[in-house]
Amino acid sequence: MSDVRIASSSNADQSMNVSYNILQEPCSSVAMRGRTLIVNRRLAAAMDKCKVSDRDAIHLLxxxxxxxxxxxMxxxxxxxxxxxxxxxxREDTAINIQAEFEQLNVDFAVVHWxxxxxxxxTGIKKQNRLPVIVKTLLTEQLLGVPLISSGSGKEISNAVFNTLQKWDLxxxxxxxxxxxxxxxxxxxxxxxxxxxxKLGRNILFLACRHxxxxxxxxxxxxxVKLYSSSGPDIPLFKKSKVSFPKINSQTISNCDTSNELVELIAENQEETHLFCLRILKNNQEPRHDYTELLDxxxxxxxxxxxxxxxxxxxxxxxxxxxxxxxIYSIKIFLLRSKFAIIGVKEKALCKICGFIVVNYIKPWFTANKTTEAPRNDILLLKNLNKYKKRCYNEPVLxxxxxxxxxxxxxxRMTEKLRKLINSKEIEDVEDEDLTPKKYLLPYDELNxxxxxxxxxxxxxxRSLNLFKHFKISTSFIExxxxxxxxxxxxxxxxEVCNSINVVNDTxxxxxxLMEEFNTAFTKNEHQKQIILQ
Structure with a gap:
């Protein structure tokens, strides 16, 4: 019995020693928290671009x-x-972007909004967003997309001015x-x-040519009264969209099948044809709808x-x-035999197609050519029978x-400029109000x-303001x-003039961009502004 008790005592001591050792040594079954960071700057930017939420990022990583x-682990x-x-x-990137932009020390900035x-x-109501962008000689920068309470001129001007102040522009x-x-x-x-x-000085106004x-x-x-519709749907277009899968779209009726259209476009047909082919072959238009119109x-x-x-x-x-x-008008005209378009609608489509060929294609696709804009406007006026257009004195130069x-x-242009520059009356153009900033050209004065x-x-x-705004030397006119x-x-x-965008595509x-990221993966307004930059 004593042997048994001694043995039991010995086993008990060993058991206690084992338990004691277990308490002293770290348990291998306890999970240790990971210490290696996996999200770096490149990965964070990629997740933002792909609109990956934080929750989805866990599963992906x-x-x-x-x-x-x-x-x-x-x-x-x-x-x-x-x-x-x-x-x-995001914060670091935004700070770096603004710092790099400030280091450019730009001479001028053109504001787009x-x-x-x-x-x-919340998705319950809608709100106004205002993208504010500046274009300089060498770069283009999104300054912000502030919220505004309404789309009034006062709200827009306040938001743009406040954004410019934040960037010291x-x-x-x-x-x-x-x-x-x-x-x-x-x-x-x-x-x-x-x-x-608010800026307290004369500014050049460039209405978007597009x-x-x-x-x-x-x-x-x-x-031409092609259609009449007060709702979101246009019956003629809606019908053609529904019927398109049921017809043979290879049966095309081009201008050769319409004597009326041939008569309308006779003088411009070859020129417009070569113009469109040149743009298509050079791949100058990245937008699919622009390319489709040219096609x-x-x-x-x-x-x-x-x-x-x-x-x-x-x-x-x-x-x-x-x-x-x-685009719809030309498609329907090309497939008018399949859509059974006849009579008044066919004539209206013919006139629209003729107008597009003669008066629309070339002006539209050269609208972004800043230095060509004044001449192109004059040519357009000469081609149009009826047209009212806002004209500005300053951009003519x-x-x-x-x-x-x-x-x-x-x-003749430089001679007139020299007279204006040498005139003593032109000491301060901005204070002169002898010519309007813009004026309307009535149709009865067109000829x-x-x-x-x-x-x-x-x-x-007032035209001389162009040289003053962008610090362009006038020495070359001598x-x-x-x-x-x-x-x-x-x-x-x-170089300066060509850097100025006269269209508001930017x-x-x-x-x-704001539409894509408006409700994507963050509701924080500050973070949203940084992501958009």
Whole structure:
């Protein structure tokens, strides 16, 4: 018995010793928290670009680590750590972007803006967003997409001014690029007028040329009465969209099948055909809708596009957008035999197609050519039978840097400029109010206007502001126009003018960006602004 008790005692001691040792040594079954950070700057940027939420990032990172045969327990993979890392990288990137932009020390800035009504983060109501972008000689920068309570001129001007203040660009702004809505162009309460008053100096107004040409197309479609619709749907377009899959889209009726259209486009057919083919072959248009319009015009004129003559299925259209309506009109005309379009509608479509070929295609696709803008406007006026257009005195001097302007016209322009520059009355152009900033050209004065010496007759004292705004030297006007291509001040001025966008496409691209990221993976307004930059 004693032996047994001794043995038991010995076993008990050993058991206690084992238990004691277990308490002293770390337990191998306790999970240790990972210490290796997996989210770096590049990965954080990629997740933002792909609109990956913090919760989804956990699943993606865990699966990625496991697929690489690594231990997920060694890495920091949790929602809060991922969110903190992403926010920190965004903050650092935003600071670096603004610092790099400030180091450029730009001489001038051209401000673009546009408004868009988007859903709020709750999705219950909508709110106005205002992308504000500046374009300089060397770069383009999104400054912010602030919320505004309404789309009025006062709200827009306040938001743009506050954004410019944050980036210390108030004294650098020399021009505005904007859509021609009343909230922007109003004489007394328009955003341009109010913002110019806030800046306290004369500013160059550059209405978006694409927006102007959309209004021209709108007027053309309204005049032929192609359709009448007060709702979101256009019956003619809706019917063709529904019927398209049921017809043979290879049976195309081009201009050769319509004597009326041939008569309308006879003088411009070859020129427009070559113009469209040149743009398509050079791949100058990245947007699919622009490319599709060019394809359709080439097919309409009896040509063959580089990728083959094929009519795509009709896409989306909107009452406020006129480019899709031009595309729809040409498609329906080309397939009018399959859609059974006859009579009044066929004649209306014929007139619209003729208008697009003669008066719309070339102006639209050269709208972004800054130095060619004044001359192109004059040519458009000469081609149109009925047209009202806002004309500005200051941008007319862009045409000095346009090599398409005949050399015999430039001496007359420079002579008038020299007289204005040497005049003692022109000591302070900004204080002069002898010519309006813009004026309307009534139709009954159109013939008289076109008989003038254009563009020379459009040059006024206010036109000299262009040189002052962008610090362009006028020394080149003292030399012969034939020698300007070798003149340093002329080439510098040409570079500056070509850097100015006279279309507001850059603001519209930011609107599209805001639409994509408006409700994506973050409700924090500050973080949203940083992501968009």
């Amino acid at each position: 865990s699966a990625c680590v496991e697929s690489l045969l690594l231990n997920p 060694d890495y920091v993979i949790n929602r809060f750590s991922i969110r903190r890392a992403r926010q920190q990288y 546009d408004t868009k009504l988007l859903p709020s983060v 108030v004294i650098k702004v020399q021009a505005f690029v904007f859509n021609t809505t009343s909230s922007n162009t109003g004489r007394f309460n328009g955003a341009c007028t109010l913002l110019e008053m 927006h102007i040409f959309e209004l021209v197309l709108q007027a053309a479609m309204s005049s 359709l015009v080439v097919i309409l004129l009896g040509g063959t596009v580089p990728k083959g003559n094929k009519i795509r299925k009709p896409g989306a259209y909107h009452q406020a957008r006129w480019m899709p309506k031009a 862009f045409s000095l840097f346009d090599f398409n302007v005949p050399l015999e016209e430039k001496p 008289e206007f076109l008989e003038k010496d254009l563009p020379c007759s459009l040059i006024t004292k 030399s012969d126009a034939n020698e300007w291509s070798h003149n340093v001040s002329f080439n510098k001025g040409k 603001a519209e691209r930011r609107v599209k």
